[in-house]
Amino acid sequence: MKLVLSLFASFALAPLATAEVTYTKEISRLFQEKCQGCHRAGDIAPFALDSYEAAKTWGTDIQRVVKDRIMPPWKPTDAHGKFKNDFGLTEDERQMLLDWFTAGAPEGDPADMPEAQPETGEWQLGEPDAVIRMPELYNVPRRKDIYRCFVVPAGFDEDVWVKAVQVVPGNRQVAHHVILYIDETGKSAELDAKDEEPGYECFGGPGQGVQLSAGSMLGGWVPGSRQALLPDGVGLLLPKGARIIIQMHYFPAGKEYADQTKVGLYLAKPEEKLNKRMVFLPVVNTSFRIPAGAKDQAVNAAFPMPAGNIYMVVPHMHLLGKKIEVNHTNFLGRPISTLIKIDDWDFNWQGFYSFVEPVRMNNLDQLRVTCRFDNSADNPKNPSNPLKEVRWGEGTEDEMCLAFMGVTLDNQSLIDLIKLQKHNNRR
Numbered sequence: 001m002k003l004v005l006s007l008f009a010s011f012a013l014a015p016l017a018t019a020e021v022t023y024t025k026e027i028s029r030l031f032q033e034k035c036q037g038c039h040r041a042g043d044i045a046p047f048a049l050d051s052y053e054a055a056k057t058w059g060t061d062i063q064r065v066v067k068d069r070i071m072p073p074w075k076p077t078d079a080h081g082k083f084k085n086d087f088g089l090t091e092d093e094r095q096m097l098l099d100w101f102t103a104g105a106p107e108g109d110p111a112d113m114p115e116a117q118p119e120t121g122e123w124q125l126g127e128p129d130a131v132i133r134m135p136e137l138y139n140v141p142r143r144k145d146i147y148r149c150f151v152v153p154a155g156f157d158e159d160v161w162v163k164a165v166q167v168v169p170g171n172r173q174v175a176h177h178v179i180l181y182i183d184e185t186g187k188s189a190e191l192d193a194k195d196e197e198p199g200y201e202c203f204g205g206p207g208q209g210v211q212l213s214a215g216s217m218l219g220g221w222v223p224g225s226r227q228a229l230l231p232d233g234v235g236l237l238l239p240k241g242a243r244i245i246i247q248m249h250y251f252p253a254g255k256e257y258a259d260q261t262k263v264g265l266y267l268a269k270p271e272e273k274l275n276k277r278m279v280f281l282p283v284v285n286t287s288f289r290i291p292a293g294a295k296d297q298a299v300n301a302a303f304p305m306p307a308g309n310i311y312m313v314v315p316h317m318h319l320l321g322k323k324i325e326v327n328h329t330n331f332l333g334r335p336i337s338t339l340i341k342i343d344d345w346d347f348n349w350q351g352f353y354s355f356v357e358p359v360r361m362n363n364l365d366q367l368r369v370t371c372r373f374d375n376s377a378d379n380p381k382n383p384s385n386p387l388k389e390v391r392w393g394e395g396t397e398d399e400m401c402l403a404f405m406g407v408t409l410d411n412q413s414l415i416d417l418i419k420l421q422k423h424n425n426r427r
């Protein structure tokens, strides 16, 4: 059917000389949708892509990075899972952009230009209900990759329900990604106290000894990400007295920068009736070994899941990771669908991927994660020299193979039900 339609479309359009692709009609809109999340003034990308002049100036580079699929840095292959705020190029869009350059980059009629993207201001969802920030300015040293955790009391003396978080990096020139954890134990504050500088070092998680549970993931930020509220009735529990760990990955260029990142919390309104707690269940293998020199080592994990809905998937590996995919099967292992598939994993572009439509899990369905690692000297990102056997761990030279699944379960714990009820009774 698709083929017939596109044949028809090209047949219908071919005779019209005016059907040429122009900057003002197609390309400007494509840049708005797929590039300006980062390529705009003050954001992380090194230049704005918001004018015909910019398209011409950067033309050679754009063609190279689009041809090589380096830009836009959207990692999931489009064969699987439909995600919100997808900024990947479809094959048609890619080809259209390349063809447009080949055709001499025609500008077109200025009257065809779209309205400029509205300035959302700092907070994409409006003023947050609460803002927490790193306790003090941190002077980011000039080293290339810095992973640091900063601890902030969330400041609530009762349980609250979070609908969305937005991270506003204090300095977009150096912030590469941010992951937020909830710490109910106080362990993070101990680590913080032991380190003289603000915060403490951490790499693949919230720090040595800070326990991760289904309730300890809060959210994150990667460049270009846009925020969405959780669906009606669904909330993420931020327990009273908890601390929030802001894990920063800094990527400073040639000089020292100061950063004080802040986080906006959007809470469930008293009038919203909540009936589901979202938690992050890890599908994880912690007992693998990747031999020194192994070029393509697979690591798998499969877990039977309880019935419920999947809203989000957050794949995670470190620097040896090459590919990762998460598959949904029935209890016999028969495939149902591929939830996400990333063929060129890049630690620098980790995402929190939200499904457009939640994925339904039946009781005892399985989720399987498959990671592939390159622990050879051919992997330019391999942090170990000499090569060594690698296992699970928090350090830069350790590895992880997991996917956090943001889910709601049909059968919730009694404690969660009571907490949800408590919110609902506040009305």
Ligand code: HEC
Binding pocket: 031, 034, 035, 036, 037, 038, 039, 044, 045, 046, 058, 061, 062, 063, 065, 066, 071, 072, 073, 087, 089, 223, 224, 225
């Ligand atoms: C999610 C953020 C993001 C999006 C979306 C994005 N870029 Fe980029 N782009 C970057 C960053 C950051 C850099 C700087 C280099 C780096 O860190 O990889 C960059 C660099 C570039 C460069 C210079 C590359 C070089 O090697 O000199 C080009 C050209 C480019 N982007 C084009 C595009 C185009 C075209 C689009 C849309 C189709 C796009 N980008 C979408 C973040 C983004």
